[in-house]
Amino acid sequence: MNAPTAHQHLTPALAPREVPAELIAALQARFGANCSTALVVREQHGRDESPFVHVPPPAAVVFAESTQDVADAVTLAAQYKAPVIPFGVGSSLEGHLLAVQGGISLDVSRMNKVLSINAEDLTVTVQPGVTRKQLNEEIKSTGLFFPIDPGADASIGGMCATRASGTNAVRYGTMRENVLTLEVVTASGEVIRTGTRAKKSAAGYDLTRLFVGSEGTLGVMTEITLRIYPLPEAVLAAVCSFPSIEAAVHTTITTIQMGVPIARVELLDGASVRMVNQYAKLNLAETPMLLMEFHGSPAGVKEQAETVQEIAAEHGGVSFEWATTPEERTRLWTARHNAYFAAIQSRPGCRAVTTDTCVPISKLADAMLDSIAEANASGLHYFLVGHVGDGNFHVGYLIDPNNAQECALAEDLNHKLVTRALNLGGTCTGEHGIGLHKMAFLRTETGEGAVNIMRTIKRALDPDNIMNPGKIFSL
Template sequence: MADGSALMRNEDGIAAALGVLKQQFGERFQTGEAIREQHGHTTTWIANQMPDGVVFAQSTEEVAEIVKVCATHKVPIIAFGTGTSLEGHVNAPAGGISIDVSQMDKVLEVNSGDLDCRVQPGVTREALNTHLRDQGLFFPIDPGANASLGGMTATRASGTNAVRYGTMKDNVLSVEAVMADGTVIRTSSRARKSSAGYDLTRLMVGSEGTLGIITEITLRLQGIPEAISAARCSFPSVEAASKTVMAVIQYGLPVARIELLDTQVVRGVNAYSKLHLPEGPLLLLEFHGSEASVEEQAETFGMLAAEDGGSGFEKTATLEERNKLWQARHDAYWAMLAMRPGCKAVTTDVCVPISRLAEAVTTAQAKAEELNLFAPIVGHAGDGNFHASLLIDMDDEAETERAKVFVSWLNDMAISMDGTCTGEHGIGQGKRPYLVKELGAGTVNVMSAIKSALDPDNIMNPGKILPL
């Protein structure tokens, strides 16, 4: 598990930058240990690597000022939104300055007629949807956590609605970004398509702060459906549930969400969320559309599920019941933690072609059992993406080593199936060793060339994505 600790600190440059930023930003520049530790926060087993200072920026112009100071003194810069990333993205392996954009939290413009909006990076997905609700619009990307839209863009986030509405790459029309020399660029217009030059929007989406700091995002919106219905269905095995998912996709059923929970997760969710779901592999679904189409989708799904042994199929259109069901899915992380108190949850994700999902999940379950690990699995089954959450006693060195073996094996297994080592968490530090395995040295060398051209001093989130 390489963590970027081989990067060298620029002690003189950091000291100089700290002095300048303190003078420029006063109380909005902090160097206290507690706040620095918060901004080196990581939800993996990678050690916390604190920045040397944290600046709370309030505008694009301020971000540009900070970047210029850091560029002058060759000091690393790490963007910070809400800190919900899972692969060490906000760590500062060579020290430097964390730019906290949480105070850049304005919805700048909503164009309801064009179904788009422009937001600052600190706006969270929940805040945006609250703002949009009275206009009959919503933003569909839902990674579970109430993440910032800047962070979601930078990590190319996905989530439960991806099977119908796509991922961040499909829903970002344009970004404004501050590049490594302090230059401010806008990557595109609001037009829904363009053939004008390189697609810099797609370059910035998923760049994890290694090429620039995103300061505005133009997002595609959706109309709130006329009707929404949620459903659940139990299966005799994960394999049977996965076969139904494959049938749903091949049939062309336009489900909005289709989530897989294994038996361990269902058991934890029942205890944590006070539900009474049958304790076996479970699919949770959501259908969007007109009243008639939602009803038709549910009926078709029920037919497909029955062919694979699905049982206990229930649907509901009431808001309260739908929210209860999906809140239980979003609380799965906390439910799993409660199943093994005192342990740390290390969540890792992979994504495979839909046709390999059943094989991948059942093989992962068998590997966890072989290694004597407690590793509940949930999945955004509609696009072949699943998460294994290992509950680890971090004081047990042998168990921790077995967990590392499992994570490495899982990444290699997904790649061997022509899948990816990360469907939505991003590379960060934790997944970096697998990038060359997945894409090949030639492809990664092209990425490195782009990084070197745009950030020759390697100050933009160094130690992430690319091999050291």
């Protein structure tokens, strides 16, 4: 597989499909002011946080407020075989929501109601536009919380679509483990339901898992039932600085292999800590750092933290500091979640070519250290953060989008990093998804036979290829 050309990540292959004026008129008749063709609205829905910058916006934006709205919009689009691209909050990183084949952006952000809370069963049902912060705010009075935390205040629908995970995945799993049932509008406009609120089922194909991670290419999710969890009795956060990335990674590996039930363990390299300090006005030691969190009983979290402190000391960890109050923990985790924005601000005018991989935890040090060495040798500005408890890490290469040499260099580094992860038995993406940017890597990871099965499923459920076409794989 050859590395992409200098501008491939900025100008993806476009295959525009006509959106007839009759369809726009029909949408405007059905939705009135909730169907917009204003350029500023279309442009807002034609970009995300990916490095792709030269993609035309969708032909129109429909703001759905109910399942019936979604079904009607998809039914009309299907009559004219026009693409439909679901849109949440626009925080995707791999070009998922870009209208590479034209079409209609279907914005579900106004579908933002928590529909039911079943505290006794530890489940909650929401519309797709509910964000993770909103969800936790609405259920906190029940003593429960939803743990999946990808960093951005993403919508639940978008998190399902990309099979998101994030900082808590090492203990609570990913969206794959935490979605019980879905209501989905299919490519024909039909409304179906998958799964039940029961904890397990052996009834037929697992359609819920099929749609989770499908990136909007098989249907539009309109209701989602999630697992929720009791708020831990005690929460303890800690930070620890290390002399090297290798020392921090080996501390993490030992912690996991010893069975310490750590809830979060995040790694920032020295450059990322420096960027975060400048952005959030902190004074953390600007060396590789682990940011950890422990959940459980007061005695349990104390024991866990002391065990990890001993492990860290064996690997040269210093300045082990506790954050016990909610304010202290919030300050630290807000700084971690803002690492992306801190990096962007560190080089005004830049864009980030952000990539992520996940490898078996025993291979994490090899994957990270070689990738860091390549990035350092390149001279490009970059940042590195990792959900290292499950072998997942992210690198963002900060480039001038108008500099062809930097664009090509970032793509080359991305190619080497992902290829290394695949060779170590890992995956080309731990949580960002495939979108546009990693389509070639999917073929390398799974093989053409597996991708052909995916194509077969896609053609069966979406014969006219209207659901977010041009993503994950080409038809």
